[in-house]
Amino acid sequence: MPRDTMHTAEDDLFESASNRLTIDLSALVANWQTMGRLSGKASAAAVLKADAYGTGIEDAAIALYEAGARDFFVANAEEGAGLRPFVPDGRIYILAGMWPGNEALFFDNDLVPIVNSEEQLAVYMSAISERGDHPCVLHVDTGMNRLGLSVDEALALAHDPARPASFSPVLVMSHLAAADSPDHPLNARQLAAFRAVSAAYEGIPASLANSAGIHLGPDYHFDLTRPGIATYGGECVNDVANPMRPVVTAEARIVQVRQAKAGETASYGATAVLARDTVIAIASVGYADGYLRAQSATGVPLRQTGIGGGVGFLHGQRVPVLGRVTMDLTLFDVTDLPAGSVRAGDYIELFGSNIRVDDAARAAGTIGYEMLTSLGLRYERRYIEG
Structure with a gap:
């Protein structure tokens, strides 16, 4: 029986994990086979x-x-x-x-x-x-x-x-x-x-x-x-649409949802000054998990270049990082999602099928290789097969 159809104790750990990775082995194999045909x-x-x-x-x-x-x-x-x-x-x-x-x-x-x-x-x-x-x-x-x-x-x-x-x-x-x-x-x-x-x-x-x-x-x-990075779903040729299938989906649990008033600040350094009343979702992921500090929305030198900060994907919509990414936690601005739709315990996609790993990497001024190989030990992994 394929491993993704069996319910095990590992599935229970995955469903309750703070950080989790889904690795699609069928996509991995398909990408390698594609590169083999191109060879x-x-x-x-x-x-x-x-x-x-x-x-x-x-x-x-x-x-x-x-x-x-x-x-x-x-x-x-x-x-x-x-x-x-x-x-x-x-x-x-x-x-x-x-x-x-x-x-x-x-x-x-x-x-x-x-x-x-x-x-x-x-x-x-x-x-x-x-x-x-x-x-x-x-x-x-x-x-x-x-x-x-x-x-x-x-x-x-x-x-x-x-x-x-x-x-x-x-x-x-x-x-x-x-x-x-x-x-x-x-x-x-x-x-x-x-x-x-x-x-x-x-x-x-x-x-x-x-x-x-x-x-x-x-x-x-x-x-x-x-073939290396292409097998894992990453871009390998500059300025060309990536035809490879995403292999890795990274998610983090939202541990708290809070309201903040216009004029208040968020995260370290008070670099994010809220222009409106804001709903903030705090996710249990940070630079210790390979979600790089350079993805911060404010307060890091990269933002001075005009490159936007990181985004997550939640309830069908992209939501921006708010303020600085910290060691274990990242804030996301979820104000534009329907009222009450975001709750503690929800999972936010950091990259995967909705946010390609290379797009997440660009927000940090780096490449998909670094995003993938920087993943820390705190992710619970689940392997699926088509």
């Missing part, structure tokens, strides 16, 4: 770093594995070891690579280190000399200046007659820096550089495209794509 002849990996972008790595991994994903990317070896039980025959790539002291995690959990530097290459070679052959990935920096061997280092390694036969990567990869802006000239420069490297490692699969890179077209797809 053409390339296979699509599943990116599960940062606790599957805040959605919970266990449930996300199981859903994507059951949908056919077999290549998985996480940030570090600890995440990889935690992921292994849920993807028994999946290939787990570790973006941070191998370092002295954590080699056992790779061998014991069959994790694939991504070699990001000459130093990591030396660590990897030492490890396999002691423990035996083990797959790895070669990461090449083609213009982001973050992780990876330089193009010159990678080409020199490819043509080095002294290169050990035991160094035979299962994948060569790079990462696009500006793919969310399709016309950015760096995209073409990175593509040209990566083509040169992948040609030098003939016969070894190659991976370049992230979510936005997939939309750049077949030239960028190579053998394996790595």
